[in-house]
Amino acid sequence: xxxxxxxxxxxxxxxxxxxxxxxxxxxxxxxxxxxxxxxxxxxxxxxxxxxxxxxxxxxxxxxxxxxxxxxxxxxxxxxxxxxxxxxxxxxxxxxxxxxxxxxxxxxxxxxxxxxxxxxxxxxxxxxx
Numbered sequence: 001x002x003x004x005x006x007x008x009x010x011x012x013x014x015x016x017x018x019x020x021x022x023x024x025x026x027x028x029x030x031x032x033x034x035x036x037x038x039x040x041x042x043x044x045x046x047x048x049x050x051x052x053x054x055x056x057x058x059x060x061x062x063x064x065x066x067x068x069x070x071x072x073x074x075x076x077x078x079x080x081x082x083x084x085x086x087x088x089x090x091x092x093x094x095x096x097x098x099x100x101x102x103x104x105x106x107x108x109x110x111x112x113x114x115x116x117x118x119x120x121x122x123x124x125x126x127x128x
Contacts, residue, residue: 002127005031005050005088008060012095015112016060019093022120028127029053056089056127061104063097080105091126093119 004023008016013034020030031050033043051057059079083090092104094111101109110126112119 001027001029002055003029003031003053004056004058004127005047005054006058006060008095009062012060012062015095018116019058019060019095019112019120019123023123023127026124051086051088054086054088056091057083058123059090059092059104060095061092061097061100061109062095063099063101076105080107089126091123093123 004020006016006020006023016032017034020032020035024030031046031054033046036050037043037046080090090105090107092107092109094100094109094113096113098113100111100113103109110119110122
């Protein structure tokens with residue numbers, strides 16, 4: 001079974017938690033901030049520790065978030081390179097919003113906003 005890190009906006013915690021439960025229910029280990037960050041922990045510390053054991057990085061995207069050009073031009077390519085160097089597969093997902101992109105970081109997105117069950121099945125297939 002795989003170890004999966006789920007990244008999300010604070011506003012999308014309900015969807016991220018729901019996805020985490022679905023992934024965990026089929027036997028995968030899930031890193032989700034809400035489940036693991038304790039008093040005194042920092043987000044960067046949690047992220048670094050979780051990525052040491054992750055096989056997959058689910059990037060929970062929201063079109064309701066801030067759209068800065070540097071995210072697409074600088075951050076996502078750098079994130080993709082870092083994950084590739086660590087042998088971690090990027091799985092972009094759309095957790096909320098509208099006008100979802102077809103690809104993030106060069107990878108196809110799974111849209112969980114229009115058909116939750118189908119989207120979760122797609123994520124689970126990628127983890128298999």
